[in-house]
Amino acid sequence: MKKLSARRRHPLAALVVLLFALAVTGGLYAAFAPADKAQADNTAQSLAIEEGKKIYAVGCASCHGTGGQGSSDGPPLVGVGSAAVDFQVGTGRMPAQQPGAQVPRKKKVYTQAEIDQLAAYIASLGAGPITPTEEQYNPAGGNIAKGGDLFRTNCAQCHNFTGKGGALTGGKFAPNLDDVDPKHIYEAMQTGPQNMPSFPDTTMPEKDKKDIIAYLDTVASKKSESPGGLELGGFGPVAEGLFGWVFGLGAMVAVAIWVAARTAKAKKS
Incomplete structure (x- = not known):
C-alpha cells in the first residue's frame, strides 16, 4: 500500500492516468461506433468514378482520348467539370452521332445514374x-421581371426575346429553349457549351441565373399568354414589326386600292 501511495504521488501519475483513459476511450469508440459517414461517402464516390471510367472507355474514349486529353476528333475533358458532362450527355448531344457545325439535342443514350457516374469520373x-x-x-421564387431584363441583355441576341432560338454563322444556331430542363439551362450558363459564352458566378451570380430560368419557365414554356395578343412566334420586336409592316401595311394598301377602284367604277356608271 505504501508503494502504491508513493506512485500516486509521483509527478507523472496524472499524465499516465490521462493517457490510459484516452487509449481506452479511443479503443471503445473504434470498436462500437457506427461507420464514419465521410468514409462511406468516399467509398461510394470511388465506386462511381470506377463505373464512370468504364462507361467512358466504351462511349467517349475514341474521340476524347483514353485519359480525357482530347484528340483530333474531340476536345480535352480535363477541367470541364461534372456540370458539362451532365448537360452534354443529359441532353443527348453526347455521344455525338456525326461531326458537324453543331451537335443538336436528341434523345439521351444513358440513364441518369450512368450520367452521374460518367460525370464523377470526368x-x-x-x-x-x-x-x-x-x-x-x-x-x-425567382424574379421573373429581373430575369427578363437579364435575358434580353445577355441572351436575346442569339436566342431571341422569348427563347425561340435563331440562326448563327457557319451553319450554327442558337437552340429553341422551349421545354428545356431548368437544370440544363443552368448548366449551359455555367459551362458555355459549343458557341455559347459561359457565365460563371463571378460574372453572373447564382441568383441571376435562377431569375433567368424563372423568366424562361414563364415565357418559353407557354405558361403565360402574350399580353400583346398574337405573338407571331415570339422572335422579338424587329421580326414581328417587319411582319406587321409588310403584311399589315400591304393589306391596307390593297384595301385602299380596291376601294378607290370601286369608287371610280361607281362614278362612271
Whole structure:
C-alpha cells in the first residue's frame, strides 16, 4: 500500500492516468461506433468514378482520348467539370452521332445514374463547374421581371426575346429553349457549351441565373399568354414589326386600292 501511495504521488501519475483513459476511450469508440459517414461517402464516390471510367472507355474514349486529353476528333475533358458532362450527355448531344457545325439535342443514350457516374469520373480528372442542386436551378421564387431584363441583355441576341432560338454563322444556331430542363439551362450558363459564352458566378451570380430560368419557365414554356395578343412566334420586336409592316401595311394598301377602284367604277356608271 505504501508503494502504491508513493506512485500516486509521483509527478507523472496524472499524465499516465490521462493517457490510459484516452487509449481506452479511443479503443471503445473504434470498436462500437457506427461507420464514419465521410468514409462511406468516399467509398461510394470511388465506386462511381470506377463505373464512370468504364462507361467512358466504351462511349467517349475514341474521340476524347483514353485519359480525357482530347484528340483530333474531340476536345480535352480535363477541367470541364461534372456540370458539362451532365448537360452534354443529359441532353443527348453526347455521344455525338456525326461531326458537324453543331451537335443538336436528341434523345439521351444513358440513364441518369450512368450520367452521374460518367460525370464523377470526368470531374476526377480536374476541377471544373459542379452539377447544380435543385435549389439552385428551381425557378420557384425567382424574379421573373429581373430575369427578363437579364435575358434580353445577355441572351436575346442569339436566342431571341422569348427563347425561340435563331440562326448563327457557319451553319450554327442558337437552340429553341422551349421545354428545356431548368437544370440544363443552368448548366449551359455555367459551362458555355459549343458557341455559347459561359457565365460563371463571378460574372453572373447564382441568383441571376435562377431569375433567368424563372423568366424562361414563364415565357418559353407557354405558361403565360402574350399580353400583346398574337405573338407571331415570339422572335422579338424587329421580326414581328417587319411582319406587321409588310403584311399589315400591304393589306391596307390593297384595301385602299380596291376601294378607290370601286369608287371610280361607281362614278362612271
